[in-house]
Amino acid sequence: MAADHRGAPGADDLANLEWRRLRYFVAVAEAGTVTEAARRLHIAQPSLSQQIRLLERSLGTPLFQRLPRGMELTEQGRLVLGGVNRALGELRSSVAAARAVALTATVGLCRGVPQSVLARAEQVMTHGQRLRIGYEQADSQSQVRLLRAGALAFGILRTPVDDSGLTLCTVNDEPLGVVLHRRHPLAGRPELTWPELSGQRLLWFPAARAPGYAATVLECLQNHGWTPETLPEEHSSHTLFRHHLMGHDDLVALRTRSASSGDPDLLWRPVGPEPPRERLALAAAAHSAWAGRLTAVTTDDPAGSST
Known part of the structure; x- marks a missing residue:
């Protein structure tokens, strides 16, 4: 087959190559015949033959010799096949490296x-x-x-x-309990009831941080007959949290057991029935x-x- 070098691509023209046609070229080179390559690719033989011709035209060089026994790579075709296989190897290595990065x-x-x-x-x-x-x-x-x-x-x-x-x-889905200092009048109770919290103030976070949660918990308290005055807890420091509770016999907080610290001066007590949940x-x-x-x-x- 005579080479047609009109419009042969330069290095910058390779960006226009279709990966699909290169994949078809490799399949034909490996199969040795268009018929077998088309079967492996699950496409029609005439369509595959056309794609190979279009690839040769875009490269400006013949890739195969059409022989009665099948398709044989030209010298140019062997060079292109080597380049495609090297590019595929580099691509596989790059993809594997990318997947390994967290x-x-x-x-x-x-x-x-x-x-x-x-x-x-x-x-x-x-x-x-x-x-x-x-x-x-x-x-x-x-x-x-x-x-x-x-x-x-x-x-x-x-x-x-x-x-x-x-x-x-x-x-996590966990009931809230009462946190108080160990000298609090209610500290001796193993479990608290809602009437026992009457008159207690509540150390409470600013509702704007979690308005849905705040409204749900306060509504539950009201339904149980406790509508406490709230003392805003502006800081997340445990030192300040502890400082607020210590020395006040009318101030408690609500926490889950898992979120309660191991502070020896603070106690966690369950409250019921039907405590609010976090x-x-x-x-x-x-x-x-x-x-x-x-x-x-x-x-x-x-x-x-x-x-």
Whole structure:
């Protein structure tokens, strides 16, 4: 076959080559005949022959000799095949190296999340894959906005929240109990009832951080006959939390058992009946690549949760 060098491509023209045609060229070179290559590729033989001709035209050089027994590579074809195979090898190595690099995810974290819950959330986020996680302190309400804006991959937040556009996976569901100092008049009770909390003030976080959660808990208290005066807890420091509770016989806080510290001067007591609950969820934007990790996990009995 005579070479037609009109319009032969320079190095810069290779960008116009179609990967599909190169793949077809390799298949024909390996199979030795267009008929066998078409069978392996699951395409029609005439279509494959046309694609090979178009590739030769775009390269400006013959790649095969058409012989009665099949297709034989020309010298030019052998050179092109070697280049394509080297390029494929480099591509495979690059893809393998890229897959070996851990993804990075920025995760919003609300205050007071126990370590056991954080570990459970990380199991869900990694889902058996390598993932480099960086945490960013953010309240539950802010996380909803940041997730929708794509500024966070995941968020660990208190529910309920406006979950439109989000995918949520519960990672902890635990009853709240009462935290008080060990010399508090109620400290000797192994379990508290709602009437015993009458007259007690509540050390409480600013509701704007998690308005849905705050409203749900306070409504539960009111339904049980306790409408406490709230003392805002502006800081997340345990030292300040402890300082507020110590020495006040009319001030208590609400925490889950798992979030209560090992401070010897503070006690945690269950309260009932029907205490409010804290539900922590792992969230991602619904249409993001991260959301698939949440929907793939079964959470019938979230690890670390208590009843």
